Amino acid sequence: MRIRPGRLEDSAAINRAGLRINTRVRPEAMVVAEEEDGSVLGFAYIFRSNMHPSRYWATVRVREERRREGLGTRLISEVAKERQVQAPFYFRGRENDPAVKWLKSLKGREFQTSPPMELPLTDERNQEWFRHLPGAPAGVDVVPASALSQETILEAFLDTYRWVHEQWSRPASREYVASVYGPDLQDDLDQDISSFAVRGLGTPEQEVLAGIWSFHESLTTLDAVGESVLEDDPDADQLVAAVLNRTVAAAAEKGFEALNLDGYATDRHMYPLERSAPTVTGTGLVWIEYDPPEA
Ligand SMILES: CC(C)(COP(=O)(O)OP(=O)(O)OC[C@H]1O[C@@H](n2cnc3c(N)ncnc32)[C@H](O)[C@@H]1OP(=O)(O)O)[C@@H](O)C(=O)NCCC(=O)NCCS
Structure with a gap:
């Protein structure tokens, strides 16, 4: 050998x-x-x-x-x-x-x-839990992707991506992340089911505070990522719950049966929220780092 x-x-x-x-x-x-x-x-x-x-x-x-x-x-x-x-x-x-x-x-x-994070939308106990998700704080609108420009959606995604990965897998550059995800966001994002919490909608001060970017994994399942745009926004928990609230309603209306939140255990706002849902399914993933042994 x-x-x-x-x-x-x-x-x-x-x-x-x-x-x-x-x-x-x-x-x-x-x-x-x-x-x-x-x-x-x-x-x-x-x-x-x-x-x-x-x-x-x-x-x-x-x-x-x-x-x-x-x-x-x-x-x-x-x-x-x-x-x-x-x-x-x-x-x-x-x-x-x-x-x-x-x-x-x-x-x-x-x-x-990445613990299991798939929310079955047809599960009755989940539906009850969805009904109790809060709306947005005063002065904030929750809107579908179709209400925002492509550029606004991409910029909010890049800000969110940065803090979500910063501590454990730092992206090389904002431009590179944009070049990888920009085309998917432009071509494949579901314009209705994706939801964004926005302050000052339509004004020059407009600011996206949280989002759920949703894609079709299959005819019945959505793949999504969601978080607050700023890690330490004081309203982050409520903002994230409000975008989830809108997304699950829009997804169920279109006949989707599951929303797979493709996130991490370190997602400070979305992970604790999703974990408190009555029924969560899916497969957990683990990332392991190691030093190759000397020959
Ligand atoms: C993972 C894989 C590469 C290991 O190759 P290998 O030649 O069998 O590994 P080694 O002989 O170097 O194993 C070293 C030690 O790892 C541990 N180990 C390896 N395979 C194990 C197993 N299936 N169960 C428990 N311990 C295991 C043991 O401690 C082993 O030492 P020991 O045999 O003296 O007890 C091989 O199982 C494989 O090809 N798996 C499929 C592909 C894969 O999963 N690749 C890894 C990620 S890309």
Whole structure:
């Protein structure tokens, strides 16, 4: 067995070995473990996203019959030698993924979680809870996306994105986040179900205070992100509840059955609110950072 540098051209041999590889990524470094006859036993690659460059996304896969021989750990050590900066590696996956045990052996540190956050809209107890969500504070209107300009919606999104990610996965630049999410917001945002809390609507002082940006995940489920635009707005809890109030009503009216709030445990206002709903479903995700072991 040997470990050698790899390239995406190895993907055919990797697939023949029964291992999946995503050929759309551009790895910064890649290694392949193979037998003398060229049959692949495993591979690893790393890359950094331009948007969140402080850690490497690392993928490693070992053939099932060759697991627990130290190969996964060795592949990670080898691929780490080729990295351009001494940044740690990270994994994002389900809390019950068997890989989490492997990451524990590498002293992985959990740095973020996304607990289940799907609100079934047809659930009777949820419907009762929705009815008791507050409206906006005095002087604030809650309006659909169609009442605002594309630019206003994007700017509010970028402000919100910044504080939501600041502490644990700092975005490289506002411009980069805009270039990634701007087209989706323009083309795919549901103009009616997305809701915004706005002070001074239509005036030169108009200010967006909170929002829920909603997208169609399927014919029955919406994918959404929502928070206050400023982390420490004194009215943030009420503002976030008020936009949720409008969004669940608009979504139910259009026949959607679930609203999947795609957020994090550190979302200061939306997460505690959504957690207090009677019925919350979905799958939790965990983010684990680790330092690749020295070879
Ligand atoms: C995760 C994976 C890469 C581990 O590869 P591996 O070669 O089996 O891992 P190692 O032999 O280096 O394991 C080192 C230690 O991790 C722990 N570990 C690894 N797999 C484990 C498992 N399934 N259950 C419990 N502990 C595990 C053990 O402590 C192990 O040491 P031990 O065998 O002496 O007890 C492999 O299981 C795999 O390819 N899984 C599918 C793809 C995947 O989930 N990749 C990871 C994220 S991209």
